[in-house]
Amino acid sequence: MVERQGIQGIPLSPYQINVNYSGARMNNYSGDASGWFGPQDPLAPFAPSSVAGRQWDYQPGFNLSVASRPFAPIGFTELRAFADGYDLLRLAIETRKDQIVRLKWSIKPRANRKFDPLKIQAIDHFLTRPDGQHTWDTWLRMLLEDLFVIDAPAIYMQRDMSGRLIGLLPIDGATIKPVIDDWGRTPQPYIEKDEIVYPVAYQQILKGIPAVDYSAQDLIYRPRNVRTHRAYGYSPVEQIISTVNIALRRQAFILDYYTEGNIPASLIGVPENWTPDQIASYQRYWDAYFEGTEGRRRKAKFVPGGVAKTFIQIQEPELKNLFDDWLARLICFAFSISPQALVPQNNRATAETQKDLAEEEGFHPLLTWIKFLIDDIIEREFQAPELEFIWGNETKIDPAVQATILSDYTSKGVMTLNEARVELGLLPLPDPTADMPMVLTATGYVPIGNNIEK
Incomplete structure (x- = not known):
């Protein structure tokens, strides 16, 4: 038997010896059944060869849309409403902000790189008030808000007449619509006639119309959780949107319990001479009366004497149970925050382990994302690749x-x-x-x- 050789003399496996799609060997069967009911030849591609490398199957005319998050089931407005409407989710977001802005930072030279001390001083002074108005802490909190809720942090690069960067102005990321090229990616600068051309990469939608065009030189649009099949990011709030929806209804239920009166789950008897049809008719009336009205549902109602004589309370509604603990754990897990303060107490060793695990899984990657963002600005705008943004050590x-x-x-x-x-x-x-x-x-x-x- 002659052994078939592959690339560089590597022997081919039995499945690689006869590459056959159509099953044409059926007519000349020689004991090899690999062509029997074969997969057939693949269809010839319809697209031109230049389409190779397209990132995702975007909607034709994607750039013509002026809607917020076009072709997505949940918009920016809904995400912000969920983040503001559920108390526990808002607390988790603000806690994560506090943990980050309390950290010290500095601009330092990279290892074995020559540097200019005056550049360090200039960059440090610039980042103290990146937009010329807000301090670093306030500026970073605005950026983190759009990162956590809608995953669309956007920064406008304010420049003087000479093109020098003079401010990093946060912009509402919900007004920014990414523009994509033929391959579904952000248009990149190119050289034409010995000049750098910056194509339109983003549009700002104001009052429902395209208001301003931005290039990659004008705007930093940096979603953290990007995916190949979407032009927009995937924020932690969106990842737990169903859970937040449940929690909002749970929160509304407890609010109505205290504000609209209450009636526990119960059984109410009817007069013995009522027929089944009469009972069913009154049940339908009762259900219709309370249908869709949270406040009315939690109020007692006067009923005929025969009905009121027998009332059996089944249980008092639980205002806090294991389900609430599960909601708290899930919200904290989405933001990599230890749920220790919101759930029954653990022993000290377990609490420390949860805290360390939360920092390792969520806190440090977030700090790395901020570091890369600032390092990119330092390298591109201050021409200082020898310098880097460093987070300080919390250990004193x-x-x-x-x-x-x-x-x-x-x-x-x-x-x-x-x-x-x-x-x-x-x-x-x-x-x-x-x-x-x-x-x-x-x-x-x-x-x-x-x-x-x-």
Whole structure:
């Protein structure tokens, strides 16, 4: 038997020896049944070859729509209404904001990269008030609101006459409609006649009409949870929309219990001489009377004497049960927040484990998303790829201990003097030797590259 060889002499498996779609070998059957009722030849493609690489099967004329989230079952307005209407969901969103904005941050040089201290100072001053009006904390909270609720954070790049960035202005992401090219992707800049052309990448819809065109140079539109078959992001609120809908009805039920009176689940007897038809007729009347009216449903009603004589209460309605705990856990899980404060107490070890797990699964990826956003701005707008945005460590170190650690690192050449100064939040020294790793000898600091014995 002759062994068939594949690419680079690799033997082919039995399923690769005879590639056959149509089953034509049926007429010349030789003991191989692979062509019997075969899959047949695939249909010839109708689209031109240039369509290869299209990201998703978008609706024809996608760019002509001016609706909010066209072709999506849930719009931005509904998502914001759900986020504002359910107390627990709003608390989870605000808690996550508080956890992020309380962190310190700094602009530091990347490892083994030369940098200009004045650039660090300029970028740090700019990010203190990114839009020229709001502080970093307030500015970031606005951005996170659109990230958590509608996953459509948008920032307008305000520039001066020379094109220099002077402000990062948050824009309502619900007014921004992404524009897609023939392949279903955001149009990218291209070069034409030795000039960079920035095509329209986004449109702002105001008063129901296209108001402003933006290119990728004008607007930063950065959904966090993007998918191949959608032009819009998929926010945590949208991911739990059914659960929030249930929780809203649960919340309305409890509110009506306290504001509209109450009547527990019960059995009410009728006079013994009533016929089944009379009972059914009165039941229909009773049901119709309370149908669709939350307030009326929770009020007692005067009934004929024979009916009122027998009343059997089945149970008192539970205002809080395991279902509420499940809702709280699910909401917190969507935002990677520990549900410890909302559910029955656990032991300390379990609570610490939940807290650490929540930070690992949701908190750190969110901080990474913000870091990449700011790093991109630093590189593109300030031409400083050697610098990066760094989140500070929440763990507080005693100043004396920190001084001992940094002194030990600088004396052994692990860190340079300027790296230690940046760690302390001080400006680097202009002396070139401060950027060189050195070791401490009996005669003083000596650069590592030098001959220490001499």
